Structure formats: C-alpha cells, structure tokens
Amino acid sequence: MEVTEVLQERTGAPAEGVWSAPGRVNLIGEHTDYNDGLCLPLALPLRTRVAASRRDDDLVVLSSAGFGRVLRCDLGQAGPGRPKGWAAYVVGVLWALRQAGHEVRGMELAFASNVPTGAGLSSSAALACAVGAAASDLFGLGLLGSDEGRAELAAACVRAENVVAGAATGGMDQTVSLRARAGHLLLLDCQDGAVEHIPAALPGHSLLVTDTRSPHQLLDGQYEARRRACEAAAAAAGVPSLRSLGPADLPSLLAAVDEVVGRRARHVVTENERVRAVVAALDTGDLAAVGACLTAGHVSLREDFEVTVPHLDVAVESALVAGALGSRVTGGGFGGSTVTLVAHDSVGAVREATERVFAAKGWDAPVFYAALPSGPAAREV
Ligand code: GLA
Secondary structure (H helix, E strand, O other), X not given: OOHHHHHHHHHOOOOOEEEEEEEEEEOOOOOOHHHOOEEOEEEEEEEEEEEEEEOOOOEEEEEEOOEEEEEEEEHHHOEOOEOOOOHHHHHHHHHHHHHOOOOOOOEEEEEEEOOOOOOOOOHHHHHHHHHHHHHHHHOOOOHHHOHHHHHHHHHHHHHHHHHHOOOOOXXXXXXXXXXXXXXXXXXXXXXXXXXXXXXXXXXXEEEEEEEOOOOOOOOOOHHHHHHHHHHHHHHHHOOXXXXXXXHHHHHHHHHHOOHHHHHHHHHHHHHXXXXXXXXXXXXXXXXXXXXXXXXXXXXHHHHOOOOOOHHHHHHHHHHHHOOOOEEEXXXXXXXXXEEEEEEHHHHHHHHHHHHHHHHXXXXXXXXXXXXXXXXXXXXXX
C-alpha cells in the first residue's frame, strides 16, 4: 500500500504531502565523524518515504505499511530515552526542533522504506531526516531551502539519535541524507561542518554495496567504547580531538597510551589521510589508488579499530579475489555492509564469488545494491 493510502485510511483525510530521505553508504572516512575528522559518504537511491499531515495538538501518530501497529506518542512527554524503539527517531526530531525554538506540533505520519534495516546503510537516519523534512515544510520552518537550514535540520536529527534514542553516534549519516547532491560524493569536514561536493567520476566502474546480512548493532556498547578510546587518546596527547594529530604525531602517542587506545587512535589518524588520498585520486582519475585506499581502510578497521566480523572480512576478500579494485566495510561495523569499487564488467564475477563463498559457509545469501550517488531529502508530493 502507498504511504498516502495508509495515512488516508487511518485519518480519513488526504495527506498534506509526501517527503523522502535517502540511506547512505560511506566510501571512506569511518569512525572519523565523532573525532572532528573527514568522511566521504554518498546518498543511496534507497529511500524512506513518509506521508504527513499536521495535527493541532501534541500527539504524534505513526504507522508503516510493514508494521501492523499504530503508535501514538505525546510530543510533550518526549525527552532523553523517551519514546523507545524506532519511534525515538520520529518523535525525537520533533522534540529536538522544538528544543531549538521551532514551533512544531503533533503529526499524522505513515512510512514506507526500501532502506534495509540492520544493514549499516542508515535506515534510522533516513527515517529521522524524512520526518524532519516533513516537519520543516509543514510547520513553515523553511529549513530545506538552504544548506544552512539543512545543516540545522541535520543537527536536530543527530540530537534525536544521541539524546532520545541514546546512541552516541557522530553526524555523518544525517548530514549526507540532508545535504548530499546527486552524482556526487559528500566530503564532510566534521570539525566545522563544511561540505564539498566531489563529482563521483568513476568511468567504467561501479560502487557495489554488499549487505552481508550479519545484523549490525551499534547499541551494545562497542561503538561507544571506540568513541571513549578515541577521546582518551586525544586527552593523552593534550589535543581537543584526534583531528589535531597527523601521522608524524603517532610514534609519541603510541608510546604514551596503552596498546589498544593507541591502535584506535592510529586508525582515526590514518583514516583522515585516506580520505584526503581518495579525494586526490578521484581528481586525477587514479581509480587503482582509490581502490587501494579502500582496502587499506578495511585492514585498519579490522586490525586497529576491530569493528569487522567474519562476514565483512570474507565479503571483502572474495571481492578482491574476483578482481575488485578495492573493498571495505562501510558504516559503524560489527556487521552490516561492504562497499566495493569494481569495473562494470567484473560486477557479475564479484557477486558470484561472494555468493559462492557465503553459500559454502552456510551463511544467508548476501544482497547487492548499486551505490548510485543520489539526491538528498526532499518533498515528493
Ligand atoms: C555509524 C554512525 C556514524 C559514524 C559511523 C562510522 O554509522 O551513525 O555517525 O560514526 O558509524 O563511521
């Protein structure tokens, strides 16, 4: 059923409009966002759509085509840790906008999404950003009309995730969902929030996303533990964040902190360098160098940051054996998806090799998506 039909059936009136926001894949720059670092994500063609209408009280009513229940939440009761579950991302954005001084009220909302959940492709950010986009237009906030407004809306979505959903993530996912440009990668500098749109010039090549179907879960404390280790390393170095350090600072840092903290910091410092190297290689059309950086990023996430799992390592390995230029885990890790740079005519070989190895291990079949750089959150109807 269409989202507009779900809403109309429930409320008896047509929706005031439909908004959508994309999931993302990160090409390079992982676990850098909460370290004031650099990342290079792109918006996927996969989107969450929401049909929405205003209410003149504080009730938020939500349902989705794939989720039988209708949820009712009081916006006035929202706050840290409330409501729980996926409603946190919906009500949380309205709460954060209100906290920022915007006059928002309750809403009638109906969702549908083709962003897979648990695949590390930011389904929750897509949900929050779609709701934020709807609220901005319906309550006359005007945030979609400029990049500054979109940055403000992204900040509200991040607050929803950090404070209401209670996940201490950085801001990459919401930023790319709201500020991406079709056909481009988004170079995001998390120190000041500046963005640059980098043409996704990959002649003859594709970016292939492989959902390894190994459920990814950020809320089990591992993500937060990585964040704390990075903060400890920055404190030991006497700098506000790891962004202040370059490769030349690593030997003295590694000598000063415990071994695990040192490896976490080394990942972040070298990952910022890899983002710069990928941007430079895209500029000169050196796709072999782009691929090499992706694979080096995976090794760093596996060895130093320790956020990979066997499904991810095996997907990367089989892609490389089948001829990909580079491959790595994308997103927070601990399961989820990989992103692979591969020549058009080797895409089939990579897919088949990955399917074959997964089947031999008795794992669920992987699911593939073409990462065509797509547009940001927008009103559809
Ligand atoms: C998750 C978080 C992001 C970012 C990545 C790792 O996707 O939501 O903020 O930290 O992990 O790069």
